[in-house]
Amino acid sequence: xxxRNLTLFRFPTSLDLTKLDELLADxxxxxxxxxxxxxxxxxxxxGREGEALSHRIGVAIWLTVGGEDRLLPSSVVNDxxxxxxxxxxxxxxxxxxxRMRKQMKDDLVHELLPRAFVRPxxxxxxxxxxxxxxxxxxxxxxxxxxxxxxIRHALGSFPALPLNAEVAPRxxxxxxxxxxxxxxxxxxxxxxxxxxxxxxxxxxxxQRQELQSDEITKHLESGKQVTRLALTLDxxxxxxxxxxxxxxxxxxxDGAVDQLESTEREDVRAELDARFALMAAEFxxxxxxxxxxxxxxxxxx
Numbered sequence: 001x002x003x004r005n006l007t008l009f010r011f012p013t014s015l016d017l018t019k020l021d022e023l024l025a026d027x028x029x030x031x032x033x034x035x036x037x038x039x040x041x042x043x044x045x046x047g048r049e050g051e052a053l054s055h056r057i058g059v060a061i062w063l064t065v066g067g068e069d070r071l072l073p074s075s076v077v078n079d080x081x082x083x084x085x086x087x088x089x090x091x092x093x094x095x096x097x098x099r100m101r102k103q104m105k106d107d108l109v110h111e112l113l114p115r116a117f118v119r120p121x122x123x124x125x126x127x128x129x130x131x132x133x134x135x136x137x138x139x140x141x142x143x144x145x146x147x148x149x150x151i152r153h154a155l156g157s158f159p160a161l162p163l164n165a166e167v168a169p170r171x172x173x174x175x176x177x178x179x180x181x182x183x184x185x186x187x188x189x190x191x192x193x194x195x196x197x198x199x200x201x202x203x204x205x206x207q208r209q210e211l212q213s214d215e216i217t218k219h220l221e222s223g224k225q226v227t228r229l230a231l232t233l234d235x236x237x238x239x240x241x242x243x244x245x246x247x248x249x250x251x252x253x254d255g256a257v258d259q260l261e262s263t264e265r266e267d268v269r270a271e272l273d274a275r276f277a278l279m280a281a282e283f284x285x286x287x288x289x290x291x292x293x294x295x296x297x298x299x300x301x
Contacts, residue, residue: 002279003124003137006239006247007144008287009160010299013132017061020155024053027154029066034114038069040150043122045276046269057273060280061127065150070116077112081105123147126280131287132299134160139248159299163245166295170243173226177211182231183293185285188212189230191240194219233289237282241290256282 029041043066044050055062084104089095096104124137125147134151136144141162152158176182177192188211194204204219211229227243236256240248260274290296 002252003250005137005139006135006250007138007141008163009134009148010163011132011134011160012299020054023154032068032070032118035110040065040067046272057277057280059130062276063125065123065147067121069119070113071119072112072116077108081108128284133287135283139246164297166297169245169294170225170227172294173229177216177226178220183289185234185289187232189232189238191230192226193228194224195227196224233286237286252282
């Protein structure tokens with residue numbers, strides 16, 4: 001269990017979470033109803049075998065928002081609706097009006113929903129209480145906001161806001177490629193995205209590329225700026241940092257994972273527990289570096 005993407009939100013470190021488990025227990029995932037499109041709620045981070053709806057190690061808390069969505073493709077609905085409209089038109093000699101078409105579509109959806117397949121999903125989140133950061137395992141801001149909204153609904157209040165930097169992230173990322181010293185522990189990877197700042201300007205995406213090369217330098221000299229940059233922290237973590245402050249392609253490297261392989265564990269839960277502890281520790285180290293380098297704003301107390 002390792003997160004692959006990190007959409008980050010900041011909350012006050014003074015937030016009281018002592019009643020977290022009690023509050024989450026009132027908001028478990030419920031099976032999606034026969035006439036519902038979706039259902040959301042909290043599930044155990046350890047899967048079906050788990051009972052607790054949160055798991056804490058030190059200052060890190062692991063939460064999981066589960067979901068059930070009924071799959072009812074619009075193409076299926078529209079195809080059946082077209083057939084029924086044709087039947088009505090043939091019988092009445094005229095095409096139904098807009099109000100009747102809408103009613104027929106609503107009736108059709110209610111008819112089909114109970115027979116639609118249900119797709120389960122889960123989205124994990126890490127609460128770093130020391131830094132006041134909620135990291136959601138997604139690269140989608142919308143999906144991240146949805147998880148934060150579920151936490152807020154369960155707690156009654158969760159003043160978490162998207163991460164904000166006091167400096168322009170693309171200026172910092174561009175500077176690192178251009179030769180500015182990187183923060184201690186960080187090194188360049190082999191992937192980046194450069195954009196011309198002009199509206200509808202050119203976009204260049206590089207992979208498996210030496211980033212401090214003549215080719216990249218020419219792009220910088222032409223005015224392009226770095227909007228995504230692959231980085232590595234102490235040979236423990238590799239990731240791609242975007243100007244939107246989303247961490248993509250988050251991966252623990254051998255330097256970190258070797259710590260897991262050196263210890264034997266008796267069951268799956270113990271293994272997941274160890275993986276979460278390792279990931280939380282590596283994330284805390286990474287966030288400390290990024291917080292200083294990008295002058296990340298703290299949440300109001």
